[in-house]
Amino acid sequence: MAELRKEDEAVDATPNVTEVETVEAATETAAVAAIEAPVERGEPILQVRGLVKHFPLTQGILFKKQVGAVKAVDGVSFDLYQGETLGIVGESGCGKSTVAKLLMMLETATAGEIFYKGQDITKLSGRALKAVRRNIQMVFQDPYTSLNPRMTVGDIIGEPFDIHPEVAPKGDRRRKVQELLDVVGLNPEYINRYPHQFSGGQRQRIGIARGLALNPEIIICDEPVSALDVSVQAQVVNLMEKLQDEFNLSYLFIAHDLSIVRHISDRVGVMYLGKMAEIGTDTQIYDHPTHPYTQALLSAVPVPDPEAREGRERIILTGDVPSPANPPSGCRFRTRCWKAQDKCATDVPLLAIPERFQGSDTPAAHESACHFAEEKDVVHAA
Amino acid sequence: MTTIDKKTSASGATSATGAPLLEVRDLHVEFHTRDGVAKAINGVSYSVEAGETLAVLGESGSGKSVTAQAIMGILDMPPGRIPKGEILFHGEDMLTMSAEERRKIRGRRIAMIFQDALSALNPVLSVGYQLGEMYRVHLGLSRKEAKARAIELMDRVKIPAAAARVNDYPHQFSGGMRQRIMIAMAMALEPDLIIADEPTTALDVTVQAQVMDLLAELQREENMGLILITHDLGVVADVADKIAVMYAGRIVEQSPIHELYKRPAHPYTRGLLDSIPRLDQKGQELYAIKGLPPNLMKIPPGCAFNPRCPKARDICRTEVPALVPVTEQDGGELPGRGSACHFWKETIHG
Numbered sequence: 128m129a130e131l132r133k134e135d136e137a138v139d140a141t142p143n144v145t146e147v148e149t150v151e152a153a154t155e156t157a158a159v160a161a162i163e164a165p166v167e168r169g170e171p172i173l174q175v176r177g178l179v180k181h182f183p184l185t186q187g188i189l190f191k192k193q194v195g196a197v198k199a200v201d202g203v204s205f206d207l208y209q210g211e212t213l214g215i216v217g218e219s220g221c222g223k224s225t226v227a228k229l230l231m232m233l234e235t236a237t238a239g240e241i242f243y244k245g246q247d248i249t250k251l252s253g254r255a256l257k258a259v260r261r262n263i264q265m266v267f268q269d270p271y272t273s274l275n276p277r278m279t280v281g282d283i284i285g286e287p288f289d290i291h292p293e294v295a296p297k298g299d300r301r302r303k304v305q306e307l308l309d310v311v312g313l314n315p316e317y318i319n320r321y322p323h324q325f326s327g328g329q330r331q332r333i334g335i336a337r338g339l340a341l342n343p344e345i346i347i348c349d350e351p352v353s354a355l356d357v358s359v360q361a362q363v364v365n366l367m368e369k370l371q372d373e374f375n376l377s378y379l380f381i382a383h384d385l386s387i388v389r390h391i392s393d394r395v396g397v398m399y400l401g402k403m404a405e406i407g408t409d410t411q412i413y414d415h416p417t418h419p420y421t422q423a424l425l426s427a428v429p430v431p432d433p434e435a436r437e438g439r440e441r442i443i444l445t446g447d448v449p450s451p452a453n454p455p456s457g458c459r460f461r462t463r464c465w466k467a468q469d470k471c472a473t474d475v476p477l478l479a480i481p482e483r484f485q486g487s488d489t490p491a492a493h494e495s496a497c498h499f500a501e502e503k504d505v506v507h508a509a
Numbered sequence: 510m511t512t513i514d515k516k517t518s519a520s521g522a523t524s525a526t527g528a529p530l531l532e533v534r535d536l537h538v539e540f541h542t543r544d545g546v547a548k549a550i551n552g553v554s555y556s557v558e559a560g561e562t563l564a565v566l567g568e569s570g571s572g573k574s575v576t577a578q579a580i581m582g583i584l585d586m587p588p589g590r591i592p593k594g595e596i597l598f599h600g601e602d603m604l605t606m607s608a609e610e611r612r613k614i615r616g617r618r619i620a621m622i623f624q625d626a627l628s629a630l631n632p633v634l635s636v637g638y639q640l641g642e643m644y645r646v647h648l649g650l651s652r653k654e655a656k657a658r659a660i661e662l663m664d665r666v667k668i669p670a671a672a673a674r675v676n677d678y679p680h681q682f683s684g685g686m687r688q689r690i691m692i693a694m695a696m697a698l699e700p701d702l703i704i705a706d707e708p709t710t711a712l713d714v715t716v717q718a719q720v721m722d723l724l725a726e727l728q729r730e731e732n733m734g735l736i737l738i739t740h741d742l743g744v745v746a747d748v749a750d751k752i753a754v755m756y757a758g759r760i761v762e763q764s765p766i767h768e769l770y771k772r773p774a775h776p777y778t779r780g781l782l783d784s785i786p787r788l789d790q791k792g793q794e795l796y797a798i799k800g801l802p803p804n805l806m807k808i809p810p811g812c813a814f815n816p817r818c819p820k821a822r823d824i825c826r827t828e829v830p831a832l833v834p835v836t837e838q839d840g841g842e843l844p845g846r847g848s849a850c851h852f853w854k855e856t857i858h859g
Contacts, residue, residue, distance in 0.1 A: 218713035218714070218715065218716075219684075219713055326801050326802075327569075328801065329801075356568040356569055356740065356802065357568065357740060357741075357742070357781055357784060357785065358568060358780065358781060358784055358797070358798040358802070359801070360784070361784035361785075361795040361796065361797035361798070362797040362798075362799075364786075364795055365794055365795055365797055368794070383713065383714070385714070385788060386785065386786045386787060386788045387786055389786060389787075389788060389791060390786035390791065390795065409791060410791075413788065413789070414789075423715060424714060424715060425788065427714045427715045427717065427718040428714055428743070428788055429714075429717070429718075429741065429743030429744045429746060429747075430743055430746060430788060430789075431742035431743040431746055431770060431782060431785055432746065432770050441718070443715075443718050443719055443722065444715045444719075445719075447683040447685055447686070447716065448683075448713075506788050506789045507789050
């Protein structure tokens with residue numbers, strides 16, 4: 128209905144088409160200008176507010192009717208500051224990869240806003256959206272399936288230039304691609320090779336070079352090292368840190384490996400079943416967690432040091448993550464939580480600094496979505 | 510405490526039969542491919558006693574899984590070939606047995622748990638049927654009896670409401686539950702030895718901890734031998750008794766588990782330990798082992814690790830180091846420790 132009405136309005140407006148167009152063009156130009164404007168280090172570059180993504184569940188073949196929805200992301204808000212790395216951790220199915228896809232505009236959000244330098248990118252189109260896309264790039268998890276096996280490395284890294292030719296003029300591309308190869312630590316002479324001629328770690332470097340090609344401001348990394356061997360993982364993590372300094376990038380680093388996330392992140396957000404459970408600086412989250420889920424997650428991480436291990440408390444959760452199609456009422460973690468009480472089944476806890484820590488400057492005073500938030504160190508040996 | 514209990518019971522079992530539960534001696538495996546011969550395993554020796562857990566650690570291509578497949582007798586031959594070596598189970602060489610004799614051991618005396626439970630289970634058969642198959646095929650039980658036993662097994666691995674879920678299909682279970690079913694299947698005939706190939710790699714950390722605990726508990730109850738294959742130094746830290754680190758088809762270091770983390774005696778192990786970020790502190794730049802794991806068709810001469818080793822000298826490029834016992838600085842014994850490095854002394858003693 129809404130769309131029909133819009134069309135009616137468009138018909139009414141026909142006499143003023145040119146006027147409308149110029150107004151639109153002007154707002155678009157203003158948006159592009161805002162998007163191209165630099166952001167000071169430490170200022171928010173990306174602000175996510177109440178982001179929701181529901182995937183409909185349908186029944187029937189001819190007459191599909193919606194019988195429910197998988198609530199993959201259900202009201203997530205966070206800020207990404209210029210020049211920082213925000214780590215997002217959580218188990219499979221918590222919605223962390225869906226958040227990445229929404230930020231990349233690969234999926235359309237059901238509700239919520241994503242502000243990139245103050246512009247809500249969910250409402251942009253045309254030139255302004257194209258400018259945003261250039262500035263937010265992605266590095267994927269699996270270096271084996273994210274590179275086209277029939278394209279040479281030069282074509283893969285150079286492909287973004289086909290869509291954004293203003294970044295590298297045609298005659299300049301080969302040199303630009305070779306530069307990128309050099310930047311990520313690959314031999315520039317490999318430009319005509321195919322992906323299968325490279326090892327996993329080298330392929331991930333190719334994926335990173337592709338992400339860097341358009342000089343983006345933000346790189347979204349969805350499990351960039353989890354497919355790699357331990358000895359190679361460290362190489363790639365070091366490379367990513369080096370590139371961040373060199374190109375002044377902001378990273379959204381999504382991973383399930385909590386040790387790697389701590390190493391690379393300035394701030395960390397913990398997701399559970401489509402919601403943010405807790406968010407804070409790396410010290411606040413790892414050394415002073417207040418949400419029971421974060422505590423359980425941290426205590427379950429295997430530590431390659433049996434002596435440090437023996438003094439640690441281990442919280443073993445019972446059961447599995449509930450289905451996001453039918454999440455528990457109230458607090459979503461309550462079905463596996465040892466602290467759960469009646470209140471948890473009725474009231475959804477909000478992501479905020481817990482009342483008891485408000486106004487104090489302890490590291491425990493950071494946003495946590497739990498009615499009974501209290502600090503517990505599970506990482507260090509007692 | 511438990512490790513001590515385990516050790517005593519293990520020695521008891523050994524004295525009864527006189528031979529270790531499983532002993533691999535100088536095993537070699539190669540694959541003949543169109544592009545040449547890939548030497549996947551180049552002389553691996555290790556042993557496991559009853560009640561003991563051996564962790565086999567290595568990166569992809571190190572030969573850790575191929576060794577397990579050779580023990581199980583599920584290597585594809587050809588292209589695989591075992592030119593040399595012995596695999597002794599209760600003192601008998603399985604490589605010289607007839608196919609018939611081996612089949613009797615496989616599944617009944619030695620069982621295996623695979624990494625990816627979803628692809629290891631048959632998607633069109635119910636889990637109860639697949640569990641019951643163990644009893645029908647190996648013990649000749651009827652369908653009804655087999656199903657009853659399947660429910661018992663599911664209870665044993667703590668699957669809630671086992672009787673109600675016995676007719677469910679693998680896709681109806683979560684990843685952790687599917688891995689429990691794999692464990693149940695391996696446990697079904699009360700084997701002497703279980704080989705678990707990356708049993709928790711595909712699982713989330715909270716579920717990983719549950720599954721590892723279950724595996725360790727069942728092993729303790731049944732006094733089984735367990736070979737735990739993994740690439741993750743963290744996972745094995747508190748379940749294994751001893752560990753063998755593999756690189757390019759050889760064991761480069763072996764050690765009782767705690768000792769290894771404290772004082773690695775091989776530069777590769779040290780590099781691995783240093784390249785893992787710590788959970789309890791924020792470090793500076795990560796140590797990274799330079800270079801890439803070798804191509805198995807062109808393993809470097811001498812020590813296979815030499816092109817990546819910070820300590821490599823001339824002898825490392827020409828002579829293959831043997832796995833030698835490691836001792837204290839004053840010559841005191843370090844039981845169970847060995848290193849295949851020409852310069853293990855300076856690696857361990859600094």
